[in-house]
Every structure is written in structure tokens, then in C-alpha cells.
Amino acid sequence: MKNGSISPARRFTPQERASWVGRYRASGLTQRGFSERHGLSLSTLHQWLHRNASSSEAQTPAFEEVHLRPAPSAHSWAAEVNFSDGTTLRLSDDAKAPWIDCLLQSLGKSC
Numbered sequence: 001m002k003n004g005s006i007s008p009a010r011r012f013t014p015q016e017r018a019s020w021v022g023r024y025r026a027s028g029l030t031q032r033g034f035s036e037r038h039g040l041s042l043s044t045l046h047q048w049l050h051r052n053a054s055s056s057e058a059q060t061p062a063f064e065e066v067h068l069r070p071a072p073s074a075h076s077w078a079a080e081v082n083f084s085d086g087t088t089l090r091l092s093d094d095a096k097a098p099w100i101d102c103l104l105q106s107l108g109k110s111c
Contacts, residue, residue, distance in 0.1 A: 021052045023038075031049070081104075
């Protein structure tokens with residue numbers, strides 16, 4: 001400004017505003033420090049940051065659907081046997097009783 005005259009406000013395009021916001025965020029400076037260093041009005045930078053945050057929130061969905069694949073061992077099991085040595089035996093709901101009896105006797109462990 002020369003002789004106390006007021007310079008007309010500069011208009012920035014949306015791309016320029018986004019660029020300034022990105023530069024500010026990457027700078028590590030305070031809003032005041034960044035504004036002073038680059039000759040921007042503190043209130044203008046603050047307004048751009050607020051608009052940017054508002055538009056980002058409006059575009060970001062509150063919930064996102066996540067599709068999970070079942071784990072390979074995610075088989076339905078009906079019983080769990082814990083042995084004294086820390087071994088755990090899980091039995092599926094389709095395991096037959098005679099097979100389970102044979103398995104436990106073969107292991108020769110007490111539950």
C-alpha cells in the first residue's frame with residue numbers, strides 16, 4: 001500500500017485457494033505466521049480453512065461399508081477343550097461323537 005491507499009481485494013480461484021490451504025498445512029507454521037510470511041490476510045486464510053473443512057466433511061460419508069472375508073479357520077465350532085498344558089482343542093459342530101471320543105482317547109490327556 002502506498003500513501004495509505006487501500007488496494008482492492010484480490011480474488012482467488014477455488015484451485016488457488018486449495019493450493020494455499022495445502023501449502024499452509026504442509027508448512028508447519030501457525031496461521032498467523034503463514035499469513036504474514038505470504039502476505040495473506042489472517043482472516044482470509046482462516047475462512048479458506050473453514051470452508052475447506054466444511055466441504056471435506058460434507059463429502060466424507062459418515063459410515064462406510066466394509067466387506068470381510070471369513071478367516072480360513074472361521075468354522076463354526078461347538079465345543080472347546082482346554083488341556084492343562086495349555087493346548088486347546090476346538091471341535092466343530094459337525095464333528096461326530098464317536099470321532100471325538102476316539103480323538104480324546106488317542107491324545108491320552110485329561111481335560
